[in-house]
Amino acid sequence: MEVYASGSISVTQSDLPPVALFRPASVDDAIADLAEAPAPAAIFAGGTDFFAWLREGATPASLIWIDRIEEMKAVEQTADALVLGARLTHDEAWQHPALDAVPGLAASWRKIATVRIRRQATLGGNLMARRTRYELSILLTALGASARFAGPAGVTELPVDKIWDADLSAHPLLVSVSIPLAGAPAIDYERSLRPTVTQALCRRGSGVDATHRVVVATEFLRPWWTDAAAADAPETVFAKLPDDFHDPAVGRSYVAKAGAAFLRRQIARLGDPA
Ligand SMILES: Cc1cc2nc3c(=O)[nH]c(=O)nc-3n(C[C@H](O)[C@H](O)[C@H](O)COP(=O)(O)OP(=O)(O)OC[C@H]3O[C@@H](n4cnc5c(N)ncnc54)[C@H](O)[C@@H]3O)c2cc1C
The missing domain is CATH 3.30.465.10 (Uridine Diphospho-n-acetylenolpyruvylglucosamine Reductase; domain 3)
Incomplete structure (x- = not known):
C-alpha cells in the first residue's frame, strides 16, 4: 500500500494488494454490491485503461467487475x-x-x-x-x-x-x-491531426433551418463545443473559441485555424439532405 501511496514507483497489476471482488449479473445486483463493497470501490469493464490508472496511484479496496451484466x-x-x-x-x-x-x-x-x-x-x-x-x-x-x-x-x-x-x-x-434523434442528426469526425487536434461536426435539420454543433479537442484539452447556424462561416464559429483554450503543444490560434479548415471540409462531406 505504501508503494501505491508514494506514487514514486511504477506499480504493475501483480503489485495490486488483495481486493474484495464482486461480479454482479444485473444492474440491480451491481447497485447492491456498490452499497456493500469496501470503499473505495472501482468498476472494472474491459480493463484496457484500468491498470494505467493503478500505476498512477489508485488504490481501490474492492472491484465491481461488470462483465456479466448483459443488459x-x-x-x-x-x-x-x-x-x-x-x-x-x-x-x-x-x-x-x-x-x-x-x-x-x-x-x-x-x-x-x-x-x-x-x-x-x-x-x-x-x-x-x-x-x-x-x-x-x-x-x-x-x-x-x-x-x-x-x-x-x-x-x-x-x-x-x-x-x-x-x-x-x-x-x-x-x-x-x-x-x-430529433432533427435527423448526421456526424463527421476529423482526426487526421490526432492527437494535436480532433473535431466532430453534427448537423441537425436541413436547408436554412439546419444547425451545427462543432466539438474540438486536443490531447491535453477537454472538448469545447459550440452550436451555430449551418450557414455561419467557419472563421466566425472559431472566433468564439475561448481565450483559455490554449493547448500547451500548439496554442490557441493553431487550434482555431485548423478547426476552421476542418469545418469547411466537414460541411462539404456532410452535404445537405434538403
Ligand atoms: C493501446 C491503446 C490504444 C488506445 N487508442 C485509443 C484511441 O485511439 N482512441 C480512444 O478514444 N481511446 C483509445 N484507447 C482508450 C480505450 O478506448 C479505453 O482504454 C477504453 O475505452 C476503456 O474501456 P475499458 O472497458 O477497458 O475500461 P476499464 O479499463 O475497465 O475502465 C476504465 C475506467 O472507467 C471506469 N469504468 C469502466 N466502465 C464503467 C462504467 N460502466 N461505469 C462507471 N465507470 C466505469 C473504470 O472504473 C476505470 O476508472 C486506447 C487504449 C489503449 C490501451
Missing part, C-alpha cells in the same frame, strides 16, 4: 433516441445496424483505437476514464448525448459533457448513453 450491452432505437449500453465494446457498437440511425456515426467510431483495443475496450470505460486523449466524449458531445448513471442513491442522467467534473460517488455506474 448493459443493449442497443435500443426508438423514434426519439438511440440508446447504447455502456458495456458495448467499440467493435460491437460501430458494427451494430442501429447506428445507421445517425449517418456517419459508425464510420466515425470505427476510427478509434487499434484492432485489439476495439475488441476489448468499452464505451463506458472510454468516457469514465476521463482522459482528454480518449475520443468518445468528443463524438457523444457533438451528438448532444446524455448519460444514465445508477448507484445506491438511485438513477440520474446528465449530459455527456458534464461527466468530466461530476461527483458521481452516489451514482457511480454508467449504464447507457442516449443520443437524441
Whole structure:
C-alpha cells in the first residue's frame, strides 16, 4: 500500500494488494454490491485503461467487475433516441445496424483505437476514464448525448459533457448513453491531426433551418463545443473559441485555424439532405 501511496514507483497489476471482488449479473445486483463493497470501490469493464490508472496511484479496496451484466450491452432505437449500453465494446457498437440511425456515426467510431483495443475496450470505460486523449466524449458531445448513471442513491442522467467534473460517488455506474434523434442528426469526425487536434461536426435539420454543433479537442484539452447556424462561416464559429483554450503543444490560434479548415471540409462531406 505504501508503494501505491508514494506514487514514486511504477506499480504493475501483480503489485495490486488483495481486493474484495464482486461480479454482479444485473444492474440491480451491481447497485447492491456498490452499497456493500469496501470503499473505495472501482468498476472494472474491459480493463484496457484500468491498470494505467493503478500505476498512477489508485488504490481501490474492492472491484465491481461488470462483465456479466448483459443488459448493459443493449442497443435500443426508438423514434426519439438511440440508446447504447455502456458495456458495448467499440467493435460491437460501430458494427451494430442501429447506428445507421445517425449517418456517419459508425464510420466515425470505427476510427478509434487499434484492432485489439476495439475488441476489448468499452464505451463506458472510454468516457469514465476521463482522459482528454480518449475520443468518445468528443463524438457523444457533438451528438448532444446524455448519460444514465445508477448507484445506491438511485438513477440520474446528465449530459455527456458534464461527466468530466461530476461527483458521481452516489451514482457511480454508467449504464447507457442516449443520443437524441430529433432533427435527423448526421456526424463527421476529423482526426487526421490526432492527437494535436480532433473535431466532430453534427448537423441537425436541413436547408436554412439546419444547425451545427462543432466539438474540438486536443490531447491535453477537454472538448469545447459550440452550436451555430449551418450557414455561419467557419472563421466566425472559431472566433468564439475561448481565450483559455490554449493547448500547451500548439496554442490557441493553431487550434482555431485548423478547426476552421476542418469545418469547411466537414460541411462539404456532410452535404445537405434538403
Ligand atoms: C493501446 C491503446 C490504444 C488506445 N487508442 C485509443 C484511441 O485511439 N482512441 C480512444 O478514444 N481511446 C483509445 N484507447 C482508450 C480505450 O478506448 C479505453 O482504454 C477504453 O475505452 C476503456 O474501456 P475499458 O472497458 O477497458 O475500461 P476499464 O479499463 O475497465 O475502465 C476504465 C475506467 O472507467 C471506469 N469504468 C469502466 N466502465 C464503467 C462504467 N460502466 N461505469 C462507471 N465507470 C466505469 C473504470 O472504473 C476505470 O476508472 C486506447 C487504449 C489503449 C490501451
